[in-house]
Amino acid sequence: MNEKISRFLFYPIWELISSRSTVKFYTTLRNLEKTQWLDKKELEKVQEVKLFNLLKHAYKNVPYYTHLFDKLGIKPQNIKKKEDLQKLPILTKELIRENFQDLLARNRKPNSYQLDHTGGSTGKVLDFYRDLKSREYALAINRRFWRWAGYDIGTKILRIWGSPSDINKYDNIRTRLHFKLTNSMILNSFEMGETQLGEYAEKFQEFRPKIVHGYANAVYLFAQYIDKNKLAFNKPKSVITTSEKLYPYQRKLIERVFGCKVFEEYGCREMDLIAHECESHDGMHVANEKYILEFMYDGNHKTSPRIGSIILTDLENYAMPFIRYKNEDMASLMQNDCRCGRKLDKISYITGRITDFLIGTNGNRVSGAAVTPFFAKLRGINEFRIVQEHKDVVRVMLVRSKTVDPTISPSINKFLKKFLGDRMHIKLEFCRKIPKLKSGKMRIIINEMRGRRT
Ligand SMILES: [Zn+2]
Structure with a gap:
């Protein structure tokens, strides 16, 4: 046309x-x-x-x-x-x-x-x-x-x-x-x-x-x-x-x-x-x-x-x-x-969204913008999502390519604990695909804890 x-x-x-x-x-x-x-x-x-x-x-x-x-x-x-x-x-x-x-x-x-x-x-x-x-x-x-x-x-x-x-x-x-x-x-x-x-x-x-x-x-x-x-x-x-x-x-x-x-x-x-x-x-x-x-x-x-x-x-x-x-x-x-x-x-x-903030065990609020550049720079990681499940549990989902740096786990742990406090339990989960949300959007940071208003 x-x-x-x-x-x-x-x-x-x-x-x-x-x-x-x-x-x-x-x-x-x-x-x-x-x-x-x-x-x-x-x-x-x-x-x-x-x-x-x-x-x-x-x-x-x-x-x-x-x-x-x-x-x-x-x-x-x-x-x-x-x-x-x-x-x-x-x-x-x-x-x-x-x-x-x-x-x-x-x-x-x-x-x-x-x-x-x-x-x-x-x-x-x-x-x-x-x-x-x-x-x-x-x-x-x-x-x-x-x-x-x-x-x-x-x-x-x-x-x-x-x-x-x-x-x-x-x-x-x-x-x-x-x-x-x-x-x-x-x-x-x-x-x-x-x-x-x-x-x-x-x-x-x-x-x-x-x-x-x-x-x-x-x-x-x-x-x-x-x-x-x-x-x-x-x-x-x-x-x-x-x-x-x-x-x-x-x-x-x-x-x-x-x-x-x-x-x-x-x-x-x-x-x-x-x-x-x-x-x-x-x-x-x-x-x-x-x-x-x-x-x-x-x-x-x-x-x-x-x-x-x-x-x-x-x-x-x-x-x-x-x-x-x-x-x-x-x-x-x-x-x-x-x-x-x-x-x-x-x-x-x-x-x-406000739910896209992580809340540290130290009371610190960390926006996605603060943590994503670190993850974006990780070698061997194609996609990631960070989900705060509880006030002291954060799950990091990672889709890796074939070659991944073996020091990746300790460095993610160290990085997130720096923002979220030492008492935060960081769960790393390597997966093949990161599921999309119901709306079809992909959110990098999800705070389930705030969504449940606990
Ligand atoms: Zn202008």
Whole structure:
């Protein structure tokens, strides 16, 4: 399919059939293309207007917020700026579960929102309502983000993506047709054994995508396969990695193998894409037109720059307003001006879910980012996963190649005990394959203990 035909003919027709307005979409996108260059003060003004409207709506139409404001003795007009948001408590996943129906806006028609749920990567699924109007706005944001990486509708894109439930969706004719006409190809990230990787490589060579998009670990695995087998192919324009933390060693290999730059993106199911790397490749810019970003620091992370829990206010979701929502991811706010000139907030060091921390017998919390470079450098280890099973037991799963350094066990023991304390029992387990999680994602650090809340 010709790129231009896909973009200018097929896409508007498809949107029309799906009852979405292309005109409205492009108006939003054009506006977002402008607002990304606003200075800090102007961006804050955009947020303040949206915040006030959202709070007014929430107070009037969402029982949870009506009760909350009344209980606190405040009115929406008492919250004028981002700083004033601190007058409101944090919205946790537990609070959403407890107040689920009361968080739904009473003035919204049932066809204006959809029930959705998170993938349960923290061990528990969270139900929520997605505002369909907000979803349209999010799509325009996504497009702006991907344009930074050189994508537009019709650009050939290969996606390594999907959990088993999503893949079933791709099997239906309508979705397959949509993929064909938008020049997209999808590869199932859940099946990435050697045989499948061989098939994927053939498809990749034949399809010649300009953009490769996928789960960070899946793209990394694919790049490793291409590298190992010394396959020749047409170089894409860029690679976009998503859903999982991309470690520097992974970025290095992906960029070398694909011969192009990697753009990391960050989002969560409850809110869509939140942040994306720009062409300066120095952190990820937050879409401040949709999200007010705050951080909560608990004092346990003494790293510099400080890592904190992400707190988000979604300025577009009116069906179920997420005001000061703690999504249980952690990151740090970058203070430096970006070379690209955008003043949108910039974050880095997303450390994955909070469950992806190991907790030492000495009380130390260790993020995956701190331990993975050590494992990545181990000679003879192809893949690894670290699972904290109990407060004093950590299981290290390792997939080794034929030649492995005999001193590997004592050195892993020594390394982990340095972070996690001498009383931590380290179990090493050599296996042939590391199983994927239910969602199809591969997590390098899993803390089962926190998931069980013990
Ligand atoms: Zn930038």
